Amino acid sequence: MKAVCWNGKKKVTVESVDEPRLINKEDVVVSITSTAICGSDIHLYDGFVPTMERGDILGHEFMGEVVEKGPSVTKLKIGDRVVVPFVIACGQCYNCKNELYSLCDNSNPHGEKAEIAAGYQTAGIYGYSHMYGGFAGGQAEYARVPFANTGPIVVPTTLTDEQVLFLSDIFPTGYMAAENCDIKPGDIVAVWGCGPVGQLAIKSAFLLGASRVIAIDRFQERLDMVRDNSTAEVLNYDKEDDLVERLKVLTGGRGPDACIDAVGAEAHGHQFDAYYDRLKTAIGIGTDQAHALREAIRACRKGGNISIVGVYVGYPDAVPLGAAFAKGLKFKMGQCNVQKYMPTLLNLIEDGRIDPSFVITHKLNLSDASHAYDIFRNKKEDCVKVVLNPAA
Amino acid sequence: MNTKTKSFLSSLPKPSVKDGDGIKAEYSVTILKDASFIYSVWRNFENLPRFMKHLDEVQVLNDTRTLWRAKPFENLETEWETEMIAETPDEFISWRSIEGSEISIAGSVHFSPAPRGQGTQVTVRMMYGPPLGKITHVITKLTKADPHSLLREDMKRFKSYIETGDILSTEGQPRGQGIEYKKTA
Known part of the structure; x- marks a missing residue:
C-alpha cells in the first residue's frame, strides 16, 4: 500500500509499504477513506520532535471502513464506517474509566522516555514519534487500530467524510x-x-x-x-x-x-x-x-x-x-480526551448545529502528500486544512 | 506478617543475597483490579513469563520451589531455583534463589488496596547478586538492561496484562523502507 513516511527534516515521501495486519487481540484494520494533516504534524515535518525514525508512517486524523478485526473486538463489525480518535486508549485503566483517555496507562508500549521527561508516560498516539508509542499512522491506505472497543466511533452514511473526519482530533x-x-x-x-x-x-x-x-x-x-x-x-x-x-x-x-x-x-x-x-x-x-x-x-x-x-x-x-x-x-x-467527546460532538453534527468541514481549504491526493505538507507548512495558497484521499 | 509465616521464615537458611550486597530494584504500579485476582495471577508462577520479558520459563517443582530460566540480556542465559520464603494470601509473597544458584536473587511482592477505588498497589522489591558481581551491573546499565529498567518494564507489562488481558505491541507493523510509491497505470 502507499503511505506517507517521515524521512528526516522537511522530508516526507509517499512510499510503498506492507499492509498492516492485526497484532493484538483487540485490533482492527481500517481501510482509510479520508485522512488529514494536523498542525502538530508540522512539528514532525520540521524535525522538532525527538524519537522520530526514518520510515515512520505519519498521520493521526483518519477514518475509514473496518476490514479486519481481532477476536476481542466486540463493539465493531467488518464493514463499519468509523472515525478513529488520535489518542489510543485501553478503556480499562483508572484514567480511561474516568474519561481521561489521553492519560491512558496501557496504550504506550515505548513510554520510558516520556516517563523520564514528564515523570509518567501518557497515552499512545498514531504516527507521532516513538515516545508516543511508535504507532504507524493513518496517512496511508490502511491502518491498524488497537483497543478498537474504546477507540473508533461508527458514523452514519448520511454524513460525508468531511463532516465527521475532524472528530478524530481537531x-x-x-x-x-x-x-x-x-x-x-x-x-x-x-x-x-x-x-x-x-x-x-x-x-x-x-x-x-x-x-x-x-x-x-x-x-x-x-x-x-x-x-x-x-x-x-x-x-x-x-x-x-x-x-x-x-x-x-x-x-x-x-x-x-x-x-x-x-x-x-x-x-x-x-x-x-x-x-x-x-x-x-x-x-x-x-x-x-x-x-x-x-x-x-x-x-x-x-x-x-x-x-x-x-x-x-x-x-x-x-x-x-x-x-x-x-x-x-x-x-x-492537556492532550484531548477524544473518546469522551466523540458521541456528543457527533450528535451536534447530526443535528446540524455545526459542520466542522468549513475549515477545509484543500482536498488533495495522498500521493501528493509532499506538496500538501509544503503548502500547509508555509501557508501557501492560503492553506488552513488539508484532507488527503488515500485512494488517489 | 502473621506468626505462621514468621516461623516458616525462621526455619529457612540464611538469605542468598546478604544485606548490603548486590543491587536493589523496586517499582510499584496501581492496577484497577481486586488484590485477590492480581495475587492469583502472580501466585501461578508459570504465568510470570507472560509479562516478564526476559524470563523464558518458570517451572513449578513443588509447593515452595520453582525453577526459573531467563536471558537477562544478549549472550547470557541462566537458570536458578527459587524457594518461596513467605506467603500471605492476597497480600504478600517473598522468594529467593537457593544457595549455590548461578545467580542470587531475593524478591518480594506486596498487594495493598489503593485509595478511592483505584484498585490495588503492587510493589515489587528485588535484590540481585549478579553472577559476575558489580561489573555486570555496570555492563547491563550501559546496555540499558539494568535491573531497575527491566523491573519497570515488566511491571508495566503486568499491569497491562491484568487490566486489558493483553500487552500492546507495535512489532510487525509496516514502516517505510525507502521504496518510492509509483502510480501503476
Whole structure:
C-alpha cells in the first residue's frame, strides 16, 4: 500500500509499504477513506520532535471502513464506517474509566522516555514519534487500530467524510479547549491562534454559551475565515500597538473571562533541555510561540481561566507566573480526551448545529502528500486544512 | 506478617543475597483490579513469563520451589531455583534463589488496596547478586538492561496484562523502507 513516511527534516515521501495486519487481540484494520494533516504534524515535518525514525508512517486524523478485526473486538463489525480518535486508549485503566483517555496507562508500549521527561508516560498516539508509542499512522491506505472497543466511533452514511473526519482530533480538541474555560452565560472568551483548532474552539465557545468571542491571529485569511463562519470579533495583532490594552477596551476594562492559547510551543511535550536548546536556536520559533501564552496571562481578567490547547515544549521562557499568581488565574491544559467527546460532538453534527468541514481549504491526493505538507507548512495558497484521499 | 509465616521464615537458611550486597530494584504500579485476582495471577508462577520479558520459563517443582530460566540480556542465559520464603494470601509473597544458584536473587511482592477505588498497589522489591558481581551491573546499565529498567518494564507489562488481558505491541507493523510509491497505470 502507499503511505506517507517521515524521512528526516522537511522530508516526507509517499512510499510503498506492507499492509498492516492485526497484532493484538483487540485490533482492527481500517481501510482509510479520508485522512488529514494536523498542525502538530508540522512539528514532525520540521524535525522538532525527538524519537522520530526514518520510515515512520505519519498521520493521526483518519477514518475509514473496518476490514479486519481481532477476536476481542466486540463493539465493531467488518464493514463499519468509523472515525478513529488520535489518542489510543485501553478503556480499562483508572484514567480511561474516568474519561481521561489521553492519560491512558496501557496504550504506550515505548513510554520510558516520556516517563523520564514528564515523570509518567501518557497515552499512545498514531504516527507521532516513538515516545508516543511508535504507532504507524493513518496517512496511508490502511491502518491498524488497537483497543478498537474504546477507540473508533461508527458514523452514519448520511454524513460525508468531511463532516465527521475532524472528530478524530481537531473538533474534540477545540471543544475541550472551550470546555476548559468553564464558560458561564455572558462570558467573553479570547482565542489566540486561528488555525483549525482555534477556529473550532471559537465555534465551541459559542456552543457552550459564550456571549462574545474575540479571535486573535496575524494571518488575515484566517481572520477572514473566522468572520465568515462565526460571529466572533477578530483582532490582527500585527496591526495592534498593544493587544492587551486593546482587549481591555473591548471588555470594559475587565479583560476576557477566559483565554484560550491555541498556538502553543507545539512540540507535544518532549521535555528535554537539549531539545529546548535546539528549539531556542531555531529562527524565530522560541520567542514567538511562547508569546501567545504570555499575552493571554496578562490579558486575562482577575480570577479568570487560562485554557492551553496549543502544545508546549516544557520549558517556555519567561512565563509571567507572577502575574498569574497575583490575579489568581486558573489553568487547564492537556492532550484531548477524544473518546469522551466523540458521541456528543457527533450528535451536534447530526443535528446540524455545526459542520466542522468549513475549515477545509484543500482536498488533495495522498500521493501528493509532499506538496500538501509544503503548502500547509508555509501557508501557501492560503492553506488552513488539508484532507488527503488515500485512494488517489 | 502473621506468626505462621514468621516461623516458616525462621526455619529457612540464611538469605542468598546478604544485606548490603548486590543491587536493589523496586517499582510499584496501581492496577484497577481486586488484590485477590492480581495475587492469583502472580501466585501461578508459570504465568510470570507472560509479562516478564526476559524470563523464558518458570517451572513449578513443588509447593515452595520453582525453577526459573531467563536471558537477562544478549549472550547470557541462566537458570536458578527459587524457594518461596513467605506467603500471605492476597497480600504478600517473598522468594529467593537457593544457595549455590548461578545467580542470587531475593524478591518480594506486596498487594495493598489503593485509595478511592483505584484498585490495588503492587510493589515489587528485588535484590540481585549478579553472577559476575558489580561489573555486570555496570555492563547491563550501559546496555540499558539494568535491573531497575527491566523491573519497570515488566511491571508495566503486568499491569497491562491484568487490566486489558493483553500487552500492546507495535512489532510487525509496516514502516517505510525507502521504496518510492509509483502510480501503476
